[in-house]
Amino acid sequence: MNRAILNMSKLSVWLTVILLFSTSLTASAVTDKIDYTHDQIRDLGFEIAHELRCPMSVNQNLFDSGAPIASELKGQIFLMLEQGESKQAIIDFLVQRYGEKIRYQPSLSMATAALWFGPILLLFGIIGFAALLIREQRKHQDTNGNTYE
Template identity: 40%
Template sequence: MRQLLIMLLLWLPLSAQAAIDSFEFRDDEARERFQHLTAELRCPKCQNQNIADSNSPIAQDLRTEIHRMVQQGDSDQDIIDFMVARYGEFVLYRPRVTAQTLALWYGPFVLLAIGAVVVLVMTRRRKRAGSSDGAGNGPADVLDPSQGLSAAERHRLDELLKQDKK
């Protein structure tokens, strides 16, 4: 039993190896470009993980492809354009500002402005309605049931209230 436990403890660390990419670069600038690009591009399979952090086979292939393109001397924009052409705008964590992404970039601000205008209009209408009635602006005036009743309606209301007291 003891030997089995020792074998199991020795075997577990060996089975949990992670694949680590080792790329050779001609200079530190190329290494930094590679690291920046793999951190900025999203893995198409992993939804919310960048290429640098993902262990999926497609991310490994993309790291290899980016390494090849960096070594060839392709610009960052060329590499990004290649990835977008191949996988769509999804691979960009920060989508470009285009006609299709205008709502994504400016939609929250537009909705916030519309909400502010609606609140402003509603508060102004309430103020105007309160001041045009000739009544005060206090809460007791708003809760007064006889407000806005004709003389006949007030008289009828008083009679009904007197009947309730009996």
């Protein structure tokens, strides 16, 4: 019985430590706002708007698009910058809201691996196919008595 009480008190001490640690992390995450200057807000807002795709316009970023949703999203970006949000937090928010398609350069994941590695694999495949084709032509020319130099 005494041992059970001792184990319970150790458990309560650990739970208290974990609770205090987690609240300190949460408090620091809430207070980690960035104080941007007006010029930094403008430059960073334009940079983010150039990096993100407009959900309504075909092949246009938010900066270049004249669609109403692009204006709304640009306003959201500047509002979040004024509130001290980081560039990555803003992009993460918009990706969560609109999906990975809002990025011009999607992040590397299992779903986007073909986008990242597909062109390289296709290039190697074409080079390999061309090498085999040339090799077969040389072999065919050699069997016909022709010399290839």
